[in-house]
Amino acid sequence: MHPTAVMLAVVLLGNPMLPLVSSQNAGFARSPLSETKLTGDTFELYCEVVGDPTPEIQWWYAEVNRADSFKQLWDGARKRRVSINMAYGKNGVSVLGITRLTLEDSGTYECRASNDPKRNDLRQNPALTWIRAQATISVLQKPKINASDQIILSPDVSAKPVILQCNLTTAHTPHNRSFWMKNGQEIVNTRTERRTTVYSIPKPRADDSGEYMCVYTFDKAPNANATIEVKAKPDVTSHKRSENRNEGENATISCKSVGYPHPTWTWRKVEGTSYKDIDNSTGRFFINNMNNHTELTILNLDITTDPGIYECNATNAIGNAAKTTILRVRSHLAPLWPFLGVLAEIIILVVIIVVYEKRKRPDDIIDDDEPVGPTKTNSTNNHKDKNIRQRNTK
Numbered sequence: 001m002h003p004t005a006v007m008l009a010v011v012l013l014g015n016p017m018l019p020l021v022s023s024q025n026a027g028f029a030r031s032p033l034s035e036t037k038l039t040g041d042t043f044e045l046y047c048e049v050v051g052d053p054t055p056e057i058q059w060w061y062a063e064v065n066r067a068d069s070f071k072q073l074w075d076g077a078r079k080r081r082v083s084i085n086m087a088y089g090k091n092g093v094s095v096l097g098i099t100r101l102t103l104e105d106s107g108t109y110e111c112r113a114s115n116d117p118k119r120n121d122l123r124q125n126p127a128l129t130w131i132r133a134q135a136t137i138s139v140l141q142k143p144k145i146n147a148s149d150q151i152i153l154s155p156d157v158s159a160k161p162v163i164l165q166c167n168l169t170t171a172h173t174p175h176n177r178s179f180w181m182k183n184g185q186e187i188v189n190t191r192t193e194r195r196t197t198v199y200s201i202p203k204p205r206a207d208d209s210g211e212y213m214c215v216y217t218f219d220k221a222p223n224a225n226a227t228i229e230v231k232a233k234p235d236v237t238s239h240k241r242s243e244n245r246n247e248g249e250n251a252t253i254s255c256k257s258v259g260y261p262h263p264t265w266t267w268r269k270v271e272g273t274s275y276k277d278i279d280n281s282t283g284r285f286f287i288n289n290m291n292n293h294t295e296l297t298i299l300n301l302d303i304t305t306d307p308g309i310y311e312c313n314a315t316n317a318i319g320n321a322a323k324t325t326i327l328r329v330r331s332h333l334a335p336l337w338p339f340l341g342v343l344a345e346i347i348i349l350v351v352i353i354v355v356y357e358k359r360k361r362p363d364d365i366i367d368d369d370e371p372v373g374p375t376k377t378n379s380t381n382n383h384k385d386k387n388i389r390q391r392n393t394k
Contacts, residue, residue, distance in 0.1 A: 026055035026113045029091060032135035037101050038142040038222055045096045045135055047111035055115040057094040058130075059084055062108045070110060078105075106139045140221055143171035147214060147226035152318060153204045155233065162201040164228050166214035173218050181213040181225075206235040209260035233319030234259035239312060242326040247303040253325045254295045255312035263314035265294035270309040270324065278310075303329045 032045035049055045060070040073096065075084040083097045092113065098105055116129040146167045153159065168175060178197045180190040190199060201208050209232035215225045238256035245251045257263060267278040267287055278285050278296065286297045294312055307329045313322040 024050070024052040026051035026115045026131050028111075028113070028131065028133050031133035032096070032109060032111055034136040034138075036138045036140065036220075036222055038140055038224065039101055039103060040142055041101050041139075041222070042097065042099045043101065043137060045109055045111070045137075047094045047096070047113070047133065049092045049113040049131075051092075051113075051115040053115050054088050054090070054092050055113040056119065057086060057092050058112045059094070059096045060110040060112060062110070064106050064108075067108055070108075073109075101139050103139050103141065106137060108134055108136055110134045140172050143175075143216065143224040144169045145214065145216070145224060145226040148228050150229040150231060153206065153209055153230065153232040155206075155319075159204055162204045162208075162230065164199040164201075164212055164214075164230075166197050166226050166228075168195040168216050168224075171216070171218070171224070173221055175224075176217045176219060178214060178216045181215060183210045201230075204230075204232075205258075206232040207237075207258035208232075209258070211260070229260070231261065231316075231318050232259045234263040234314035234316055234321045236312065236314055236321045236323040239323040240325045242328065244328045244330065245301055246330050247301050249301055250297060250299050251301055251306075251327060251329075252295055252297045253310055253312070253327065254293065255314070255323055257292050257314045257321065259292070259314070259316060259318070259321075261316045261318075262291040263316045263320075265289045266313045266315070267294070267296045268311050268313070270311060275311070298327075301329045303331060 027050050028048070029050050030046055030048035032047055035043055037043050045059075047057060047059075049057060059073040061073050062068070062070045073082055073084065076082065078098065081099050083095075083099075085095045085097075087093045094111065096109065096111075111133045112126075112130045114130040116124075118124050119126075119129040121129075146169055148163075148165050151162055151164075153162070164180075166178070168178070175195070177191055177193050178195075179192075180187045180197070180199045187199065190197070197214055199212065199214075209230045212228045212230055213225050214228070215223050217223050234257045236255050236257045238254075240253055243251055243253055255265075265287070267285075268275040269278060278287070280286055284299045286299070288295045288297070294314075296310065296312070298306060307327055309324050309326055311322050311324045313320060
Protein backbone atom coordinates (compact mmCIF):
# COMPACT_ATOMS: atom_id res chain seq x y z
CA MET A 1 0.00 0.00 0.00
CA HIS A 2 1.20 3.51 -0.77
CA PRO A 3 2.61 5.33 2.33
CA THR A 4 0.24 8.23 1.72
CA ALA A 5 -2.75 5.88 1.86
CA VAL A 6 -1.47 4.41 5.13
CA MET A 7 -1.14 7.85 6.68
CA LEU A 8 -4.70 8.76 5.54
CA ALA A 9 -6.10 5.58 7.06
CA VAL A 10 -4.38 6.38 10.35
CA VAL A 11 -5.84 9.89 10.32
CA LEU A 12 -9.39 8.63 9.54
CA LEU A 13 -9.42 5.54 11.72
CA GLY A 14 -7.01 6.56 14.45
CA ASN A 15 -3.69 5.12 15.39
CA PRO A 16 -4.21 1.37 16.00
CA MET A 17 -1.29 1.37 18.39
CA LEU A 18 -3.05 3.81 20.75
CA PRO A 19 -6.04 2.85 22.98
CA LEU A 20 -9.43 4.15 21.79
CA VAL A 21 -10.98 6.56 24.28
CA SER A 22 -14.73 7.15 23.75
CA SER A 23 -17.54 8.54 25.86
CA GLN A 24 -21.29 8.91 25.51
CA ASN A 25 -23.44 11.49 27.25
CA ALA A 26 -26.29 10.23 29.39
CA GLY A 27 -29.66 9.73 27.67
CA PHE A 28 -33.03 8.22 28.53
CA ALA A 29 -33.95 4.84 27.05
CA ARG A 30 -37.15 4.70 29.14
CA SER A 31 -38.79 7.56 31.02
CA PRO A 32 -41.37 7.45 33.84
CA LEU A 33 -45.03 7.88 32.83
CA SER A 34 -47.70 9.97 34.53
CA GLU A 35 -50.51 8.08 36.28
CA THR A 36 -53.72 8.62 38.23
CA LYS A 37 -54.16 6.42 41.28
CA LEU A 38 -56.56 5.95 44.20
CA THR A 39 -55.76 6.18 47.88
CA GLY A 40 -54.48 2.87 49.22
CA ASP A 41 -53.12 1.80 45.83
CA THR A 42 -49.50 1.35 44.74
CA PHE A 43 -47.55 2.82 41.84
CA GLU A 44 -44.15 2.15 40.24
CA LEU A 45 -42.11 4.46 38.00
CA TYR A 46 -39.40 3.08 35.70
CA CYS A 47 -36.32 4.93 34.51
CA GLU A 48 -33.65 3.51 32.19
CA VAL A 49 -30.63 5.50 31.01
CA VAL A 50 -27.74 4.90 28.63
CA GLY A 51 -24.28 6.40 28.54
CA ASP A 52 -20.60 5.62 28.83
CA PRO A 53 -19.67 5.43 31.62
CA THR A 54 -23.02 4.19 32.99
CA PRO A 55 -24.90 7.19 34.41
CA GLU A 56 -25.90 7.60 38.03
CA ILE A 57 -29.69 7.78 38.69
CA GLN A 58 -31.51 9.76 41.39
CA TRP A 59 -35.20 10.34 42.21
CA TRP A 60 -36.62 13.72 43.24
CA TYR A 61 -40.10 14.89 44.25
CA ALA A 62 -42.03 18.18 44.24
CA GLU A 63 -45.46 18.76 45.74
CA VAL A 64 -48.42 19.84 43.61
CA ASN A 65 -48.05 23.42 42.32
CA ARG A 66 -44.51 23.65 43.76
CA ALA A 67 -42.36 22.58 40.85
CA ASP A 68 -39.48 24.77 42.04
CA SER A 69 -38.99 22.96 45.37
CA PHE A 70 -37.74 19.45 44.58
CA LYS A 71 -36.52 17.19 47.34
CA GLN A 72 -34.50 14.03 46.85
CA LEU A 73 -36.21 10.71 47.64
CA TRP A 74 -34.46 7.89 49.48
CA ASP A 75 -35.21 4.20 49.86
CA GLY A 76 -37.36 3.70 52.98
CA ALA A 77 -38.74 7.26 53.07
CA ARG A 78 -42.33 8.15 54.04
CA LYS A 79 -42.47 5.58 56.81
CA ARG A 80 -40.92 2.88 54.61
CA ARG A 81 -43.58 3.26 51.94
CA VAL A 82 -40.95 4.33 49.40
CA SER A 83 -38.71 1.75 47.72
CA ILE A 84 -35.94 2.51 45.20
CA ASN A 85 -34.24 -0.34 43.35
CA MET A 86 -31.14 0.22 41.23
CA ALA A 87 -29.32 -1.95 38.69
CA TYR A 88 -26.18 -0.77 36.93
CA GLY A 89 -24.82 -2.68 33.96
CA LYS A 90 -24.49 -1.67 30.34
CA ASN A 91 -27.48 0.58 31.07
CA GLY A 92 -28.64 2.05 34.33
CA VAL A 93 -32.13 1.04 35.50
CA SER A 94 -34.08 2.29 38.51
CA VAL A 95 -37.60 1.59 39.80
CA LEU A 96 -39.36 3.90 42.25
CA GLY A 97 -42.30 2.38 44.13
CA ILE A 98 -44.68 3.83 46.71
CA THR A 99 -47.30 1.77 48.55
CA ARG A 100 -50.45 2.64 50.53
CA LEU A 101 -50.90 5.90 48.66
CA THR A 102 -52.34 8.98 50.35
CA LEU A 103 -53.56 12.26 48.87
CA GLU A 104 -50.24 13.85 49.95
CA ASP A 105 -48.35 11.53 47.55
CA SER A 106 -49.68 13.53 44.59
CA GLY A 107 -47.00 15.58 42.86
CA THR A 108 -44.21 15.60 40.30
CA TYR A 109 -41.63 12.81 40.39
CA GLU A 110 -38.37 13.34 38.58
CA CYS A 111 -35.75 10.88 37.40
CA ARG A 112 -32.31 12.49 37.14
CA ALA A 113 -29.33 10.90 35.42
CA SER A 114 -25.74 11.97 34.81
CA ASN A 115 -22.33 10.54 33.99
CA ASP A 116 -20.60 13.92 34.12
CA PRO A 117 -17.53 13.60 36.40
CA LYS A 118 -18.45 16.96 37.98
CA ARG A 119 -22.12 16.07 38.57
CA ASN A 120 -21.83 16.18 42.38
CA ASP A 121 -19.72 19.32 42.52
CA LEU A 122 -21.82 21.89 44.38
CA ARG A 123 -20.17 24.66 42.39
CA GLN A 124 -21.64 23.28 39.16
CA ASN A 125 -25.13 24.08 37.88
CA PRO A 126 -27.19 20.82 38.19
CA ALA A 127 -29.22 21.87 35.15
CA LEU A 128 -26.06 21.45 33.05
CA THR A 129 -24.72 18.25 34.56
CA TRP A 130 -27.97 16.26 35.03
CA ILE A 131 -30.67 15.28 32.54
CA ARG A 132 -34.23 15.00 33.84
CA ALA A 133 -37.49 13.15 33.04
CA GLN A 134 -40.68 13.93 34.95
CA ALA A 135 -43.98 12.20 35.65
CA THR A 136 -47.06 13.53 37.44
CA ILE A 137 -48.83 11.28 39.93
CA SER A 138 -52.40 12.26 40.84
CA VAL A 139 -53.91 10.48 43.84
CA LEU A 140 -57.72 10.61 44.17
CA GLN A 141 -59.84 9.62 47.12
CA LYS A 142 -60.96 6.04 46.67
CA PRO A 143 -64.74 5.74 46.13
CA LYS A 144 -66.70 4.15 48.92
CA ILE A 145 -68.34 0.83 48.12
CA ASN A 146 -70.54 -1.06 50.57
CA ALA A 147 -70.12 -4.78 49.90
CA SER A 148 -71.45 -8.01 51.39
CA ASP A 149 -69.47 -9.69 54.12
CA GLN A 150 -67.52 -12.87 53.45
CA ILE A 151 -69.58 -16.03 52.97
CA ILE A 152 -68.79 -19.61 53.99
CA LEU A 153 -70.48 -22.22 51.81
CA SER A 154 -72.17 -25.20 53.41
CA PRO A 155 -71.19 -28.69 52.18
CA ASP A 156 -74.92 -29.50 52.07
CA VAL A 157 -75.99 -30.03 48.45
CA SER A 158 -79.37 -28.46 49.23
CA ALA A 159 -77.84 -25.18 50.46
CA LYS A 160 -79.70 -21.94 49.79
CA PRO A 161 -78.66 -19.62 46.95
CA VAL A 162 -75.90 -17.11 47.72
CA ILE A 163 -76.40 -13.41 46.89
CA LEU A 164 -73.40 -11.06 46.53
CA GLN A 165 -74.12 -7.33 46.52
CA CYS A 166 -72.17 -4.06 46.11
CA ASN A 167 -73.38 -0.48 46.37
CA LEU A 168 -71.37 2.56 45.21
CA THR A 169 -72.19 5.24 47.80
CA THR A 170 -69.64 8.02 47.09
CA ALA A 171 -67.33 8.71 44.15
CA HIS A 172 -65.19 11.59 42.84
CA THR A 173 -66.92 11.45 39.45
CA PRO A 174 -70.02 9.67 38.07
CA HIS A 175 -69.33 6.05 37.18
CA ASN A 176 -69.87 4.44 33.77
CA ARG A 177 -70.77 0.87 34.58
CA SER A 178 -69.97 -2.04 36.87
CA PHE A 179 -69.21 -5.74 36.45
CA TRP A 180 -68.20 -8.79 38.50
CA MET A 181 -64.97 -10.78 38.51
CA LYS A 182 -64.03 -14.13 40.03
CA ASN A 183 -60.39 -14.96 40.75
CA GLY A 184 -59.23 -12.20 38.42
CA GLN A 185 -61.48 -13.14 35.48
CA GLU A 186 -64.54 -11.17 34.43
CA ILE A 187 -67.85 -13.02 34.79
CA VAL A 188 -69.81 -12.76 31.54
CA ASN A 189 -73.19 -11.03 31.39
CA THR A 190 -72.69 -9.09 34.63
CA ARG A 191 -72.20 -5.57 33.25
CA THR A 192 -74.72 -2.96 34.39
CA GLU A 193 -74.97 0.83 34.75
CA ARG A 194 -76.66 0.71 38.16
CA ARG A 195 -74.85 1.86 41.31
CA THR A 196 -76.08 -1.26 43.09
CA THR A 197 -75.01 -4.51 41.51
CA VAL A 198 -75.93 -8.07 42.51
CA TYR A 199 -74.48 -11.47 41.62
CA SER A 200 -76.33 -14.68 42.49
CA ILE A 201 -75.04 -18.25 42.90
CA PRO A 202 -78.20 -20.43 42.68
CA LYS A 203 -76.71 -23.77 43.76
CA PRO A 204 -73.44 -23.03 45.54
CA ARG A 205 -70.79 -25.76 45.56
CA ALA A 206 -67.15 -25.87 46.60
CA ASP A 207 -65.96 -24.92 43.12
CA ASP A 208 -68.07 -21.72 43.36
CA SER A 209 -65.85 -20.48 46.17
CA GLY A 210 -63.16 -17.91 45.46
CA GLU A 211 -62.39 -14.21 45.46
CA TYR A 212 -65.25 -12.21 43.96
CA MET A 213 -64.84 -8.55 43.06
CA CYS A 214 -67.33 -5.90 42.01
CA VAL A 215 -65.65 -3.33 39.75
CA TYR A 216 -66.85 0.20 38.92
CA THR A 217 -65.42 2.09 35.94
CA PHE A 218 -65.02 5.87 35.50
CA ASP A 219 -64.15 8.16 32.59
CA LYS A 220 -61.10 9.99 33.95
CA ALA A 221 -60.20 7.93 36.99
CA PRO A 222 -59.00 4.42 37.75
CA ASN A 223 -61.47 1.63 38.36
CA ALA A 224 -62.71 1.14 41.91
CA ASN A 225 -63.51 -2.24 43.38
CA ALA A 226 -64.50 -4.15 46.47
CA THR A 227 -63.70 -7.78 47.28
CA ILE A 228 -66.00 -10.42 48.74
CA GLU A 229 -64.50 -13.76 49.76
CA VAL A 230 -66.66 -16.86 49.30
CA LYS A 231 -65.03 -19.64 51.29
CA ALA A 232 -65.50 -23.41 51.32
CA LYS A 233 -63.66 -26.44 52.65
CA PRO A 234 -61.46 -28.27 50.12
CA ASP A 235 -62.95 -31.00 47.99
CA VAL A 236 -60.48 -33.31 46.21
CA THR A 237 -62.09 -33.74 42.80
CA SER A 238 -59.32 -35.44 40.86
CA HIS A 239 -56.75 -38.00 41.96
CA LYS A 240 -55.17 -41.24 40.78
CA ARG A 241 -56.91 -44.25 42.26
CA SER A 242 -53.91 -46.48 41.51
CA GLU A 243 -50.49 -46.27 39.93
CA ASN A 244 -48.53 -49.22 38.48
CA ARG A 245 -44.79 -48.89 37.94
CA ASN A 246 -41.72 -51.09 37.60
CA GLU A 247 -38.92 -51.08 40.16
CA GLY A 248 -36.21 -48.58 39.34
CA GLU A 249 -38.66 -46.26 37.56
CA ASN A 250 -40.12 -42.98 38.84
CA ALA A 251 -43.74 -42.59 39.93
CA THR A 252 -45.83 -39.40 40.11
CA ILE A 253 -49.09 -39.24 42.05
CA SER A 254 -51.27 -36.11 41.80
CA CYS A 255 -54.36 -34.61 43.43
CA LYS A 256 -56.55 -31.62 42.52
CA SER A 257 -59.11 -29.84 44.65
CA VAL A 258 -61.66 -27.05 44.66
CA GLY A 259 -62.35 -24.75 47.59
CA TYR A 260 -61.16 -21.40 48.90
CA PRO A 261 -58.79 -20.32 50.44
CA HIS A 262 -56.21 -22.41 48.59
CA PRO A 263 -55.37 -25.41 50.76
CA THR A 264 -52.17 -26.48 52.42
CA TRP A 265 -51.17 -29.86 50.96
CA THR A 266 -49.57 -32.73 52.87
CA TRP A 267 -48.68 -36.30 51.86
CA ARG A 268 -48.38 -39.40 53.99
CA LYS A 269 -48.18 -43.15 53.58
CA VAL A 270 -50.66 -45.50 55.23
CA GLU A 271 -48.87 -48.15 57.29
CA GLY A 272 -51.48 -50.38 58.90
CA THR A 273 -53.43 -48.23 61.31
CA SER A 274 -50.82 -45.45 61.40
CA TYR A 275 -49.46 -42.87 58.97
CA LYS A 276 -45.95 -41.88 57.95
CA ASP A 277 -45.51 -38.23 56.90
CA ILE A 278 -43.68 -37.59 53.63
CA ASP A 279 -41.51 -34.55 52.89
CA ASN A 280 -38.68 -33.52 50.57
CA SER A 281 -35.87 -34.38 52.99
CA THR A 282 -35.15 -37.96 51.90
CA GLY A 283 -33.81 -37.21 48.43
CA ARG A 284 -36.19 -39.69 46.76
CA PHE A 285 -39.54 -38.06 47.56
CA PHE A 286 -40.37 -34.68 46.03
CA ILE A 287 -43.59 -32.71 46.66
CA ASN A 288 -44.69 -29.91 44.33
CA ASN A 289 -47.66 -27.84 45.58
CA MET A 290 -49.48 -25.38 43.28
CA ASN A 291 -52.54 -23.80 44.96
CA ASN A 292 -55.29 -26.34 44.19
CA HIS A 293 -52.91 -28.97 42.76
CA THR A 294 -50.20 -31.16 44.28
CA GLU A 295 -47.81 -33.81 42.96
CA LEU A 296 -45.77 -36.44 44.79
CA THR A 297 -42.83 -37.86 42.82
CA ILE A 298 -40.91 -40.93 44.00
CA LEU A 299 -37.57 -41.61 42.34
CA ASN A 300 -35.96 -45.02 41.73
CA LEU A 301 -38.83 -47.13 43.06
CA ASP A 302 -37.97 -49.89 45.52
CA ILE A 303 -40.10 -53.03 45.20
CA THR A 304 -39.91 -53.82 48.92
CA THR A 305 -40.48 -50.43 50.60
CA ASP A 306 -42.40 -48.19 48.17
CA PRO A 307 -45.59 -50.16 47.34
CA GLY A 308 -48.56 -49.18 49.46
CA ILE A 309 -51.33 -46.63 49.99
CA TYR A 310 -50.47 -42.92 49.71
CA GLU A 311 -52.78 -40.14 50.94
CA CYS A 312 -52.97 -36.51 49.82
CA ASN A 313 -54.55 -34.14 52.35
CA ALA A 314 -55.89 -30.65 51.55
CA THR A 315 -56.51 -28.33 54.53
CA ASN A 316 -57.69 -24.72 54.75
CA ALA A 317 -59.31 -22.58 57.43
CA ILE A 318 -62.74 -24.09 56.73
CA GLY A 319 -61.91 -27.81 56.77
CA ASN A 320 -59.95 -30.57 55.09
CA ALA A 321 -60.33 -33.46 52.64
CA ALA A 322 -58.17 -36.46 51.75
CA LYS A 323 -57.92 -39.11 49.04
CA THR A 324 -55.75 -42.23 48.71
CA THR A 325 -53.84 -43.81 45.84
CA ILE A 326 -52.56 -47.39 45.68
CA LEU A 327 -49.02 -47.65 44.34
CA ARG A 328 -47.98 -51.03 42.94
CA VAL A 329 -44.35 -51.73 42.08
CA ARG A 330 -43.60 -54.67 39.80
CA SER A 331 -40.33 -56.52 39.27
CA HIS A 332 -38.11 -55.22 36.51
CA LEU A 333 -38.70 -58.57 34.76
CA ALA A 334 -42.42 -57.88 34.53
CA PRO A 335 -42.25 -56.49 30.97
CA LEU A 336 -40.68 -59.83 29.88
CA TRP A 337 -43.48 -61.96 31.28
CA PRO A 338 -45.70 -61.88 28.15
CA PHE A 339 -42.72 -62.80 25.96
CA LEU A 340 -41.65 -65.56 28.33
CA GLY A 341 -45.22 -66.93 28.35
CA VAL A 342 -45.33 -67.12 24.55
CA LEU A 343 -41.86 -68.69 24.50
CA ALA A 344 -42.93 -71.33 27.05
CA GLU A 345 -45.99 -72.20 24.98
CA ILE A 346 -43.82 -72.69 21.89
CA ILE A 347 -41.35 -74.91 23.79
CA ILE A 348 -44.15 -77.07 25.21
CA LEU A 349 -45.71 -77.45 21.76
CA VAL A 350 -42.36 -78.50 20.25
CA VAL A 351 -41.80 -81.06 23.03
CA ILE A 352 -45.26 -82.54 22.49
CA ILE A 353 -44.62 -82.90 18.75
CA VAL A 354 -41.22 -84.55 19.31
CA VAL A 355 -42.57 -86.99 21.90
CA TYR A 356 -45.50 -87.83 19.68
CA GLU A 357 -43.23 -88.58 16.72
CA LYS A 358 -40.94 -90.79 18.81
CA ARG A 359 -43.81 -92.80 20.26
CA LYS A 360 -45.45 -93.59 16.92
CA ARG A 361 -46.16 -97.37 16.41
CA PRO A 362 -43.99 -99.15 13.77
CA ASP A 363 -47.15 -100.36 11.95
CA ASP A 364 -48.01 -96.77 11.32
CA ILE A 365 -44.81 -96.36 9.30
CA ILE A 366 -45.12 -97.22 5.58
CA ASP A 367 -42.47 -99.60 4.08
CA ASP A 368 -41.20 -98.38 0.73
CA ASP A 369 -40.72 -102.02 -0.57
CA GLU A 370 -44.38 -102.92 -0.15
CA PRO A 371 -47.05 -101.82 -2.57
CA VAL A 372 -48.89 -98.78 -1.63
CA GLY A 373 -52.39 -100.27 -1.87
CA PRO A 374 -53.91 -103.76 -1.43
CA THR A 375 -53.54 -106.31 -4.33
CA LYS A 376 -56.65 -106.57 -6.42
CA THR A 377 -57.95 -110.12 -7.17
CA ASN A 378 -60.80 -111.35 -9.29
CA SER A 379 -62.81 -113.42 -6.84
CA THR A 380 -65.36 -114.32 -9.51
CA ASN A 381 -62.83 -115.95 -11.78
CA ASN A 382 -61.43 -117.98 -8.92
CA HIS A 383 -64.82 -119.38 -8.13
CA LYS A 384 -65.37 -120.34 -11.79
CA ASP A 385 -62.04 -122.16 -12.00
CA LYS A 386 -62.88 -124.11 -8.84
CA ASN A 387 -66.20 -125.22 -10.23
CA ILE A 388 -64.60 -126.32 -13.45
CA ARG A 389 -62.07 -128.42 -11.68
CA GLN A 390 -64.81 -130.07 -9.59
CA ARG A 391 -66.83 -131.15 -12.65
CA ASN A 392 -63.80 -132.66 -14.34
CA THR A 393 -63.14 -134.81 -11.28
CA LYS A 394 -66.49 -136.56 -11.55
